[in-house]
Amino acid sequence: KVSLVHGAHRTGRRTDAAMARWRAYGLGQFIHWGLYSIPGGEWDGKTYNGAAEWIRSWDGITKSAYDSLIYHFNPVKFDATAWAAAAQQMGAKYVTITTKHHDGFCLWPSKYTSYTVASSPYKKDLIKPLVDAYNKAGIDVILYFSIMDWSNPDWRYDIKTKDDSIAFERFKKFTRNQLLELLERYPTTKGLWFDGTWDNAWVKQAAFADELETEMRKMRPGLIIGSRFRADENGKRHFDTNGQLMGDYEQGWERKIPNTITEVHGNDWDCVMTVPENQWGYNAAWKGHIKTTDELLEMLAKCVSLDGNFVLNFGPKGDGSIRKEELSLAREIGDWMAVNQEAIYGCEYAGLEPQNWGYFTKKTGTDKIYMLVFNVPVSGALRVKLPVQTSISKAYRLGQPAQTFVPEEIQASESFIHLKTTSEKHPFVIVLETAKKTENPKVKYEKAK
Numbered sequence: 001k002v003s004l005v006h007g008a009h010r011t012g013r014r015t016d017a018a019m020a021r022w023r024a025y026g027l028g029q030f031i032h033w034g035l036y037s038i039p040g041g042e043w044d045g046k047t048y049n050g051a052a053e054w055i056r057s058w059d060g061i062t063k064s065a066y067d068s069l070i071y072h073f074n075p076v077k078f079d080a081t082a083w084a085a086a087a088q089q090m091g092a093k094y095v096t097i098t099t100k101h102h103d104g105f106c107l108w109p110s111k112y113t114s115y116t117v118a119s120s121p122y123k124k125d126l127i128k129p130l131v132d133a134y135n136k137a138g139i140d141v142i143l144y145f146s147i148m149d150w151s152n153p154d155w156r157y158d159i160k161t162k163d164d165s166i167a168f169e170r171f172k173k174f175t176r177n178q179l180l181e182l183l184e185r186y187p188t189t190k191g192l193w194f195d196g197t198w199d200n201a202w203v204k205q206a207a208f209a210d211e212l213e214t215e216m217r218k219m220r221p222g223l224i225i226g227s228r229f230r231a232d233e234n235g236k237r238h239f240d241t242n243g244q245l246m247g248d249y250e251q252g253w254e255r256k257i258p259n260t261i262t263e264v265h266g267n268d269w270d271c272v273m274t275v276p277e278n279q280w281g282y283n284a285a286w287k288g289h290i291k292t293t294d295e296l297l298e299m300l301a302k303c304v305s306l307d308g309n310f311v312l313n314f315g316p317k318g319d320g321s322i323r324k325e326e327l328s329l330a331r332e333i334g335d336w337m338a339v340n341q342e343a344i345y346g347c348e349y350a351g352l353e354p355q356n357w358g359y360f361t362k363k364t365g366t367d368k369i370y371m372l373v374f375n376v377p378v379s380g381a382l383r384v385k386l387p388v389q390t391s392i393s394k395a396y397r398l399g400q401p402a403q404t405f406v407p408e409e410i411q412a413s414e415s416f417i418h419l420k421t422t423s424e425k426h427p428f429v430i431v432l433e434t435a436k437k438t439e440n441p442k443v444k445y446e447k448a449k
């Protein structure tokens with residue numbers, strides 16, 4: 001272990017109520033919305049092959065042409081209540097919304113730059129109606145904020161000269177001002193999801209970022225900040241020089257999911273996921289592999305089974321409407337959650353040996369185990385290996401408690417649940433009520449005679 005001033009300030013998981021609430025979410029919604037949503041991955045009849053929200057960095061578009069999009073941003077179809085209703089029906093317990101992406105366009109009327117919605121035909125703050133509508137729907141809000149800001153002349157990829165460092169000092173002040181402004185303006189928000197923090201210039205700001213994180217946490221007790229915000233004084237990100245997680249949860253699972261519990265290192269984490277292979281902002285094309293509802297449900301189940309939250313991305317159009325494909329995914333996920341949410345919300349890693357038929361989750365604080373079945377074996381027999389001295393007292397189909405199962409015990413703490421049919425077309429859940437096998441005190445007494 002080396003001594004660090006700006007490494008992790010806490011080892012192990014946070015144990016406070018605010019973090020326990022975050023840990024229980026299970027399913028979240030990500031929203032990427034901004035000027036990039038207007039072109040939607042196309043410009044002058046040409047198609048940009050990267051992620052649509054990065055189109056400003058493409059050589060097929062001039063920076064000034066992109067920046068002029070601000071004069072065309074007028075989302076007349078924007079309806080925060082409708083967005084929140086779709087998220088609520090889907091079963092999302094929190095939403096992460098872009099306040100400012102890498103292009104620097106602010107969806108709130110920031111005092112510290114003119115590159116905001118206030119300078120667009122729309123004029124009005126977009127973040128407040130979203131925060132209010134989602135909170136009203138019982139959904140918590142986390143604010144996405146990109147440190148990297150291509151619109152700000154003081155931003156630097158690296159600091160090479162005296163001028164760079166003078167400019168970047170201004171940029172640091174600007175960044176702090178905007179973050180404190182967001183916390184002031186939206187006091188009900190629960191956390192900040194930082195992005196665009198990989199550049200050398202920011203990675204060199206260990207002391208500044210550490211102090212800023214402390215200041216924000218003081219300003220908003222319970223505030224949740226992930227591992228992507230700051231680096232330690234050796235430039236180490238996500239995990240400091242001693243391998244300790246920075247921030248409150250691991251934020252490295254972008255478009256990927258861990259396969260084993262060991263990869264999670266006992267930390268909280270979220271997985272942020274796109275529906276297409278790699279499109280966060282609205283992309284007109286909707287091409288390549290588009291994940292199906294069952295694929296997304298399996299990702300959700302896998303994340304919760306490994307102690308993580310699954311945050312599914314939506315990319316509203318420039319006019320403020322949500323594309324029909326995303327609305328139908330939200331509805332289908334919601335239909336499944338309406339029956340099976342008990343196996344997702346407030347659940348965690350069950351501590352059982354993974355089986356090929358799907359995923360185990362356990363209701364936090366109980367011995368209730370859920371079998372989330374995605375791959376029905378041709379045998380129809382689902383193997384379950386419980387901790388020693390644990391037995392199954394009840395087994396039934398979630399949502400259909402009359403559909404019970406009598407486990408076939410094949411050896412100590414190992415059973416088969418035999419399905420009545422192997423022709424299920426969609427994922428389903430079996431609940432196992434388990435109990436610790438206790439020695440029968442009477443027998444012990446007789447032995448004592």
Ligand SMILES: C[C@@H]1N[C@@H](C(=O)NCc2ccccc2)[C@H](O)[C@@H]1O
Binds near residue numbers: 032054195
């Ligand atoms: C959440 C996503 N993060 C942004 C991004 O630039 N990802 C690329 C990236 C992914 C992982 C490490 C560094 C950079 C994408 O534009 C989305 O906002």
